[in-house]
Amino acid sequence: MGTTRREFILSTTRAIGLATLGGLVWGAYVDEVTANKLMLRPPAALDEADFLRQCIKCGLCVEACPFDTLQLARAGSNKPLGTPYFEPRDVPCYMCPEIPCVPVCPTGALDITKVSTNNELDINKAQMGVAVVDAKNCVAFWGIQCDACYRACPLLDKAIYLEYSKNERTGKHAFLKPIVDSDFCTGCGLCERACVTQKAAIFVLPREVALGKVGDHYIKGWDSSDDKRVKNAQATTTQTEISKESAIDSLNDTEVLLDD
Ligand code: SF4
Ligand code: SF4
Ligand code: SF4
Known part of the structure; x- marks a missing residue:
């Protein structure tokens, strides 16, 4: 029996509806995963994947x-539901x-050992994220005197310091640029909260997002811990058997060519 026009329109509409719903669900999933990567967790939180496994969303923190400072992600916020996070521009830690x-x-989703030194609590060890300066929009980089972020930092002159340099544009003023030490x-x-620009020109990102990774093959000759790493390194030698075939025969090996 042939499909009537009405049946065809109905099934097409259902298919479009399902595809749209699928698109929305997928979109929400992608949004959640992306937001998740940018969320700032409470002090001493485990790495994001482990944190999500361990946190039971009880809200005690x-x-x-x-x-x-801390809030639990609400439904519709595109963040992992019920997990704690903070937004420093609103309320910093x-x-x-x-x-x-x-x-x-x-x-143990918040692991006390991550913020302890010799069994004493030490909030300065927290690694909730790292502040990043947007040099294009930080007015200190324009030559305007502003040290709001620097003054707000509880680890002043350690986590953030001011770098002096000559302002070549005016020839008589100095730049005092905020530099963050990760x-x-x-x-x-606290720096993001204090920033005077309309949208903060210094803001905190999770460390995995903000920081690069050099890789173990670079050694800093001036760093004693790197020096130790070199001393403890084990030499490994790999040996590759050298083929006895001539290069031409090897390149024209029909078995290998036909395999591909
Ligand atoms: S981090 Fe810990 S205290 Fe906070 S909601 Fe998750 S399980 Fe509860
Ligand atoms: S303000 Fe205090 S209690 Fe609140 S998240 Fe920061 S360290 Fe924890
Ligand atoms: S630079 Fe900013 S985020 Fe980092 S410790 Fe100082 S105030 Fe906090």
Whole structure:
């Protein structure tokens, strides 16, 4: 029996509806994964994948934070539902010395050892993210005197410092440019909160997003830990058997050519 025009329109509409729904679900999934990579987690959070496995979304860390820094991702926010995060431009982490958000975590999703030195809490070890300066929009890079982010930093002159250089444009002024040292920056976001530009010209990104990776094959001759690495390195030799065939025979090996 042939399909009537009405049946055809109905099935086509259903197919389009399903495709659209599929597109929306896929879009939401992609949004969530992307947002996930950019989310800033509480101090001492495990790596993102492990954190998502361990966090039971109980909200105890959120409740423990006296500054309302932490919030739980809501439905429709395109973030992993119920997981804690913070947005420094709204409310940064004030780096409480007692770090009340961490010991309350019942699952180890927030790992206290990541913010402890000799069994003493040490918030300066937190690695929530790293601040990045947008040099095009930071007014200090234009030659305007502004040190709002620098002054806001709890690790002033360690996590962030001002670099002086001559302003060649005016010939008589100096630039005082904020520079972040990722070895010390905790990602608290107090600098982002303090930035005077309409949209912050210094902002915190998760470390995996903001930082590159040199690779183990580079050795810093001036760094004692790298020096140790070289001393402890094991020499390995690999041997490749040399073919006895002539180069021409090898290139014209029909078996190999036909295989491909
Ligand atoms: S360290 Fe303090 S301000 Fe920062 S998230 Fe934890 S409780 Fe909140
Ligand atoms: S206390 Fe731990 S398990 Fe609970 S929401 Fe916070 S990170 Fe997740
Ligand atoms: S995020 Fe900003 S304020 Fe916080 S430690 Fe890093 S440079 Fe300092």
